[in-house]
Structures are given as C-alpha cells and as structure tokens.
Amino acid sequence: MPENSISKRETRIVMKKKMNREISPRAIEKFSEIGTLILEEFAAYVEDVASEDGEKTRVRPRHIEAAHSRFMRDKNADE
Numbered sequence: 001m002p003e004n005s006i007s008k009r010e011t012r013i014v015m016k017k018k019m020n021r022e023i024s025p026r027a028i029e030k031f032s033e034i035g036t037l038i039l040e041e042f043a044a045y046v047e048d049v050a051s052e053d054g055e056k057t058r059v060r061p062r063h064i065e066a067a068h069s070r071f072m073r074d075k076n077a078d079e
Helices: 008-018 025-051 061-077
Strands: none
Touching: 008 025, 025 061
16 A cells, blocks of 8 residues: 555545445455545645645645635536
C-alpha cells in the first residue's frame, strides 16, 4: 500500500458505518486504494482553487467548498 494512502483501519471504520453487510479484506484494500485516488484528485482541485488567489495563499475553508462544488460539477458532467 502506498505511504500516503487511507489506512485499512480507517477504511474499515467508514465502510462499517455506511454498509450493513460483511466486508471482505480485499474489498477494504480496494476501497482504500480507490479512496486514496479520489482524495488525491480532490486535493488537486483544492490546489487549483487556492492558486487562483495567488501562489502563497493559505488554503481556507472557502477553497475547500469551492473545490467541492467544482469536483461535483465535473463529476456530474461526466455522467
């Protein structure tokens, strides 16, 4: 598993909160892998939004919210 990935422990916790069924160890591993890719992609959106305010801008909650809006808009446009 890559160094900067979502841990299997955290993955298991999230999946058990949202799913009322047995979860195989390989499903947890795959969820962690794909979840990490989604987080990395979202972080790139946040960087793009924050960079619009200047190179050394501190990331603020408004950047996260704007990035989320763009992420969801782009995700829905692909469907």
